[in-house]
Amino acid sequence: LTKIDLVNYYQLAEKRILPHLANRPVSLLRAPSGIEGQLFFQKHADTLHIPGLKELDPAFDPGHPALIGIDTLEALLGAAQMNVIEFHTWNATTKNIEKPDRMVFDLDPGEGLAWSMMLEAANLARTLLEEIGLQCFLKTSGGKGLHVIVPLKPRDDWETVKDFSKAISQHLAAVLPSLFVALSGPRNRVGKVFVDYIRNSRGATTAAAYSVRARPGLGVSVPCSWQELSTLTGGAQWAIANVQNRLKSTDDPWTDYAKTKQTLKPSMRKILMH
Numbered sequence: 001l002t003k004i005d006l007v008n009y010y011q012l013a014e015k016r017i018l019p020h021l022a023n024r025p026v027s028l029l030r031a032p033s034g035i036e037g038q039l040f041f042q043k044h045a046d047t048l049h050i051p052g053l054k055e056l057d058p059a060f061d062p063g064h065p066a067l068i069g070i071d072t073l074e075a076l077l078g079a080a081q082m083n084v085i086e087f088h089t090w091n092a093t094t095k096n097i098e099k100p101d102r103m104v105f106d107l108d109p110g111e112g113l114a115w116s117m118m119l120e121a122a123n124l125a126r127t128l129l130e131e132i133g134l135q136c137f138l139k140t141s142g143g144k145g146l147h148v149i150v151p152l153k154p155r156d157d158w159e160t161v162k163d164f165s166k167a168i169s170q171h172l173a174a175v176l177p178s179l180f181v182a183l184s185g186p187r188n189r190v191g192k193v194f195v196d197y198i199r200n201s202r203g204a205t206t207a208a209a210y211s212v213r214a215r216p217g218l219g220v221s222v223p224c225s226w227q228e229l230s231t232l233t234g235g236a237q238w239a240i241a242n243v244q245n246r247l248k249s250t251d252d253p254w255t256d257y258a259k260t261k262q263t264l265k266p267s268m269r270k271i272l273m274h
């Protein structure tokens with residue numbers, strides 16, 4: 001697969017990916033000499049010469065050059081032309097940078113974990129979130145695992161949202177210690193699912209929905225419906241070689257995402273053990 005395949009993919013996926021990039025800081029993973037070569041994770045616009053790339057308010061990242069904005073097809077394809085493979089985004093929009101508009105749970109399989117347990121873990125995470133009154137959305141990571149996204153009205157600050165996500169992760173590990181672990185580090189994770197909540201920090205990023213991944217096979221992070229969960233075969237089930245059909249024939253499974261208006265409530269927090 002070549003750069004032409006990458007550019008063609010982003011051209012095809014334009015309408016799907018741009019809403020997930022627009023109006024929020026974006027970090028780019030570039031692979032100028034291919035995915036086997038050195039990879040560059042770039043948060044700042046200063047050294048990049050990509051047509052259409054937006055420089056965001058420097059106050060978002062004090063003491064650093066401007067953060068990157070990608071709002072147009074020109075910038076998206078310009079980035080792909082410059083060997084950008086992955087697009088990662090903040091959990092807040094530029095309109096309201098101190099108030100996250102989502103909470104992200106990154107479900108990572110520990111060594112030796114059967115994929116069926118990953119599906120079980122995602123289903124249980126969803127059950128807990130719905131139990132406390134939060135709707136959530138599923139996507140493959142395009143790599144090894146799954147991401148569960150909870151859209152939020154931008155009301156609480158970074159600290160509050162991160163604390164809440166930590167309580168969710170720790171609750172899962174406390175209630176089901178044989179399946180979940182809340183501690184990072186590969187030794188703690190063997191045969192278990194690590195529910196990473198650290199991406200809910202200010203300035204942290206997660207691979208955007210419909211981003212390609214700079215891994216062998218060029219997996220794609222693909223939004224799924226919860227009905228599809230049991231049919232998923234891996235985090236890289238879809239890649240740029242086989243995702244085209246899905247993009248052309250299947251409606252976006254996250255149509256309810258933008259309609260989901262919800263906030264964290266103290267009553268939800270009381271249900272959690274931590």
Ligand code: ATP
Binds near residue numbers: 142146199207235
């Ligand atoms: P998998 O399913 O394989 O775990 P993933 O997308 O969940 O895939 P990684 O690819 O390991 O996990 O993602 C690493 C995280 O760290 C991403 O959220 C990314 O935005 C962030 N990241 C990656 N490289 C850097 C970097 N150099 N500096 C800061 N953050 C980074």
Ligand code: MN
Binds near residue numbers: 145
């Ligand atoms: Mn992960």
